[in-house]
Amino acid sequence: MVFILGIVLFALGICLSVALHEAGHMWAAKAFGMKVRRYFVGFGPTVFSFRRGETEYGLKWIPLGGFCDIAGMTALDEVTPDESKRAMWRFKTWKRTVVMSAGSAMHFILGFVILYLMAVTMGLPNPEAANAPTEPVISATACARSATTLEQLNDTTCPAGAPTPAKTAGIQSGDKIVSVAGKPTPTWTDVLAAVQVAGGPTPFVVERGGQRVNLTVDVPRVQRLLSDKTTVKEVGMIGASPVPKTLVATYGPVDAVGATLDFTGTMFAETGKRLIEFPSRIPAVVDSIFGGERDPNTPVSVVGASRIGGEAAERGLWEIFVLLLASLNFFIGVFNLLPLLPLDGGHIAVVWYERVRDWIRKLRGKAAGGPVDYTKLSAVTMVLVFIGGAVTLLTVTADIVNPVKLFQ
Structure with missing residues (x-):
């Protein structure tokens, strides 16, 4: 029963992360005067929705994502005459960058808050002590x-x-x-x-x-x-x-800020390392699907992460449960900033390409070019979407037939 509760709680934590990600885009867009048409958590049929001001808010049945519909995110998006002046693509480069990076920023903030609460309650791991x-x-x-x-x-x-x-x-x-x-x-x-x-x-x-x-x-x-x-x-x-080593240290409300910042830096370094290793570990995921031993360092899906969270809760290891939730937020936040479409980082890369291109054109005495034609990038985007979907399918399958087990 505790195992199921842990899975449900971890899944709810992921849903909260997604909701805050999209809320970050929405809040930043509204702050700059862009029009936000819709803010929904989940996909599929609508459970309920309501309108407040010019934005429709709602919840959908499949809680595996969400979306924030900002008018004119690209020049290809259709906008009504009254939306035209507030279309996102018309705003300055730095404002569009802030809006598109706000989702990842929310993951980083949530991860920091989780670690801070750990620091003042159950304590933070001490990597230096573990290796000493x-x-x-x-x-x-x-x-x-x-x-x-x-x-x-x-x-x-x-x-x-x-x-x-x-x-x-x-x-x-x-x-x-x-x-x-x-x-x-x-x-x-x-x-x-x-x-x-x-x-x-x-x-x-x-x-x-x-x-x-x-x-x-x-x-x-x-x-x-x-x-x-x-x-x-x-x-x-x-x-x-x-005398056993002090592997976990708790802090006061003030000292916890510095300790959390230090540990956040450690987690960012680990996240970068995992991203670099990510492609090389995919073959091991495929091998595990067909009976090979599952390496605990191989990538896991939301299904696998939730299962590990359930196992940690079942054994009363809530510090592992919470730490895993924080690390997942850092990973998603960094991954989403990679300069690849359709990720937010890909859109940011396009925005700055336009900015640099127009700067060079200005030096040459030419007028600024128009917005990037996303139709010319559709082939590359579809290839990346296909690769991402394939990796997701592989990790979900592996997490069902041969899941990572941290506790034997």
Whole structure:
């Protein structure tokens, strides 16, 4: 039930994003005096509509998109005599650019707001901490015991009579292990490497309260299942665990602004990386449709993203749910600005082509040229629409027959 609720909530989040995208176009157009004929959320048959002023607002049955009908978006659009002076193509280049980029701007604003709310509530991920080595600071001490199966490895209870080497030697929570058997241990990985080859009384140096303390730990040898989950090996063990890295940090209302800006920059960088990798990952999507293992880094459709959101909600991982929604907004916003028709970025490219062309004509003593004839671009536009439709069909199919599963 929670899984279904998560899917529904994520889908509603996407619908809100689309509604705000089109609202961004509408608000910017109205602010500059352009005529907005219609603003609808969804496609297909109309559920309801109403008119306020000169604009008709409404909702359609298929909530997978929306549209904002601005009079004269291109010179090919038919306009009535009373609309002619307010046709979008008649306005200055910078105003048309603002209107056409306002949709992506709304995605960026929504993504920022989502991240800000995360920062002051559940916290933001800390990428630097995730990539940094774990410091050799002791969180707690326990027993040293053999564990030759996954069940034993996951069992944290200590059997009766099991030795507690670290605790017995006097190691305390908060101690930082400086060296083991004379070997410096700047990271917890270094501690493990030194301890696993040790056996019997072994000199330790720990830092406690700014002072260095010399201790001797009687390191027992135990049988442990290694990280490959198949090999069992005899290793030294002291029965201690490090302080976990702070992978998530929460902030106050003021500090959260700077933290959100920093993390937004990280997400923009990741979005750019994903866009560059996008074409090269399509073959893997095709392979997954025919039985190949689905790479979690392959592109997903709205169907796949909603499913992942449902899985995160089912496991109570709402921070992943919210972060995925924010990242999706950044991706859509950046993708929509690519200079390809029929995306907004394609229309912006045409507008600036006209501006540069007219500037060059002016330098040559010629009059400004007319608006670009979109009929000459129709072939290219149809090819891009076909490619986009094919990619969408592939990702939706893959998300149905072989979906990405972040949680095994």
